[in-house]
Amino acid sequence: LPEVYFFASIGEGTSSSIVYKGLTTLSIAAALTTIPLLLYEFVMRKRGASLWTAAKKVYYELLYEARTNNDIVRSAQYSAEKIPIVLLYGFFSSRKTLAVMEKLLTRQGYEVMSFNLGGSLGVFFTRGIPETAEFIDRKIQRQMKRYGFEKVHVVAHSKGGLVALYWLLKNGGAKYCDKVITMGTPYKGTWLVYLAIFTPLGFFWKDVWQMRPGCSFLKTLHETEIPKNLKIHCLYSNQDRIAIDTAGVFKANGDIIGVPMHHLSHFQFLARRDVASTIGRIIRDEPLLTKQSEESLSSQDETVEHLDLDSHKSAG
Template identity: 25%
Template sequence: MPVALLLIVFFFFLSFVWTISAFFFALNKKTKTSKDVKIFSKSISLFKAILLEYFSFLSIILLYPVEVFNITEKKKTHSKGIPVLLIHGYLHNSGALFPVKIRLLMDKTPNIFSISMKPTFASIKELALSVKKKVEEIILLTGCERINIVTHSMGGLVAMYYIKELGGHSRVSRCITMACPHRGTDFAKIALGKNGKEMRPGSELLCGLEEKGKELNRLVISIWSDIDNMIFPQENALLDGAENIKIENLGHVAFLFSPRVYKIIKENLI
């Protein structure tokens, strides 16, 4: 068997093991912190969720090169409609939200933008500064005074820092977060980089975001899942003062491909 084929098989196997392990570690934590101990009895729904998460995980990896083409942003002009900025999560780039972008384009949503935040392991403050720069470019390009933001995972924390610490509240009409660890995640205890450490529960950054500008949380819609395999406890995706919408039986990466989640996004874009 060729070495390349062996590597591909190993990659698929490793991805599946990772997905399974993350799910059951998260669910094990859930049974210890929640009264909902019946979750393991929902075997069919759980099995479907694991498979969906696995294929979503593989798809996101394959979508990584999409940012190179970024064809939807090359000929933007002033037009009606509040712009939408898509912000990716930890270890991803703009390709991660390509499934959401495609759906928005099919629904003829005007002025869709995305950003690939770099460096990968920079602090959330540094990443938020790049978002601020991108927003100002969008404002100049479209002539609109405000934008909508749609985020996944850590991207939600970047958006919240921009809104609360960098004056973004004057530029943002609505911020929709998917699977965002607003109060941190235990998974971040093994995450690399400054941003990884900042996602740990009780970090200085998270405490600062929680204490400052609580009234600005009204701009946020937080979509979260009861079996998120990257945020545990799962309730850490809830944000006080925001509209929190629960999605059942959905893994962390699968948010990006979910018709249920997209429906909520589309309905809440101002």
């Protein structure tokens, strides 16, 4: 807003008035930004804390995560006889968020791989969707040549689902993947990206522009023809505040199946046994079972729950 006011003022008056209005505007903007921070710092110090100290702690925690805490135990090798599952995580998440789901799928006997998708601090996923799709294409093909398997399944959370679909539909990934499962993917975009777009972060994070509701990127993705061999399963929830309800289902002509899991919030898709069980059933082409009550689903995390149908190990 200060910038808008400043540049709008340029069309008025003499050059001296422009300078005056510009300096006045910048001074007001600086005061409106600084005064609340100083007041908050004063209150925090009265309580024996400090906003500056807290900000430094957050920074060092992020730096520690970036440098030391993004590793997942790597598998020695993959079997040429098995089809591995590629896991993809979402916006501003790190590879570490996949740890629970990797373990749950591994216990079911699946071989699981994941990649560090890069981004802020080299860890937190903020890269553009097309460039990430090209990146995972290279990584998957490299693993296929190394271990001899001929196809993969993909399980993707949130923004990772958009990456997966772009890879499958635009980068030829459907040649060696015929089954993708997305969880809480904002196929219609999310208004939350404007929290970044209206800040300087919008200049650096390409992906937030690609997840705007109604943007040309999403429209093009929805209009792309889906290969006949590709099955798309979309796990979604009306408790999800990122991809709300059926906004988490890809809308296009093809073999697309929406799987409601209304007892889950956005990030619970990554750490629930019933989700891992559902993924296993889909991959094995087993039918999903009849629906249980929402109360039963939400209260029995340890039990594999039944769902209604409406229509992992790491690699470097």
